[in-house]
Amino acid sequence: MRGVGILAVAGLATGFGPVVPELLDRGPSTVARDTDAPSAAPSGEPAPDAPADALPGRDAPSPSTTPAEEPEAEPAPRPRRVPATGSGVFRVALAAEAPADADLTYTVEVEEGVPFSPRATARTVDRVLGDPRGWRTTAGLELRRTGEASDFRVLVATPATTDLLCAPLATNGEVSCRNGDLVVLNAKRWALGVPDYRGHLRQYRTYLVNHEVGHRLGYGHVECSAPGSPAPVMQQQTYGLDGCTRNAWPTT
Template identity: 35%
Template sequence: MRFIRYVLRALNPKTAVTMDSRQVFRIRRCVVAGVIAVLVIAMVSCGVYGVKMHAQRAAQASQSATSTDKTTAKRQNSKKESSGKQSQKSQDNADTEDSVQAELKNQSASLTDDQRNEILAKAQQTARDNGHEPTQYTYCVAQKGDVGSLDDFANAVYRILNGERGWSRAGATFVQGADGNCDFNIVLSEARYMTTFSPDCSTEYSCRVDENVIINDDRWNGGTNDWLSAGGDMARYRVMVINHEVGHRLGHTDNETTCAGAGQLAPLMQEQSMHLDGCATNEYPLDGELWIK
């Protein structure tokens, strides 16, 4: 305490005159040096603290930027993946459409006599392989209204009726006749003329009346929403509608067998153009439908 009072006296001009001047000078110099040292230490400390704070802020900013970059990258990757999936889906749809168009073209491609004989021979062999002696039906192809050339339609009908998965499994084979010398007619008709065959026919669907199997031209070219939305396509629809309507001529009735359960194949004679009832689309007779009158 005495030392402190002594220093304070040396610093006070009024009391310092009574003290040794050399001693006062030394004390004042030491005090000044101490003050300067404290200021220097304080400035250095502040500088160090500032550097630390700047470094922390820079690190936080870097982390934030990295996090933002990661989030942006994830979003970009997510967008790329989504875009990629959409692109793949579009490509798959395009491939499916191309495949359906190719099948439609194959169905209606022109037929030579040799090709017709080859198709018929396979149908007859299919009948025998399933335990049946072939029963041959002759059909005529006709039109009602403006439906364009019948050549493509006739070619498709011949292929479909003699398909190895169709009615040939029940023993029925088919040849195209002419000049009305036929067991039945397959008529491609404008929708507006459907009811001229019978009031029971509809302009919305195909129909069978007596010896006429009438295919609605709108359905032949456009199918139905029920069929297409259930996973069917136009090439398969044409097979189904020909096999179904000719099935009536062979003795079958609508909905004689109904859907056996969700996801199972619909019976051919179910009215699939109108309803699937949870069943999957099907263009060929099921094993339980393999009979003809």
């Protein structure tokens, strides 16, 4: 990595125009509607505008029986305060040009004002997408990061910017989405996680990356298959585990 670059998102206060073409030229105007924010909550789930860190009945984390729960190879991240709104300017974690044999390329970008380093965030995303427990095994794809033009973009954004980039999907300042070639990770969730992952923020971030990138790869939502079993990574675990246990990997 050689540092960071900067991309500005113009016109955030008024929607999607005008915008810097590099950010949204593949984005929300022609999107497949994959998201963690359904327009109507399924039966038994809270409404999507309920704060994900204050969901009813989610006061205690579910026990994990996932044998592959990742070891803490680095210190567990500490929760941080995230501003509700941001400038719409994203700092790009730069990288060497992706190798020619990469199946898909991605960038990692963090909105200015969000208390996360683009380089550290990129290391997390790289670790997740390069892990054999992830999509490289399940989907048989090599996903490599680049610092320039890419097949999709992983953005960590303030809640307000997440809402704008995810529109017309209803993220309500609380959850994340995949919108076209934008994988938008709500910085509030990146910072705080959710009650079912309390004490396991690093694992939640792994789930969040795998879930939203899974949408970009064409995977839809699934439900908990049986009480006590590991939750499918494409389950909407941000809203609750519905009897399953925490799981961040698609190979489980």
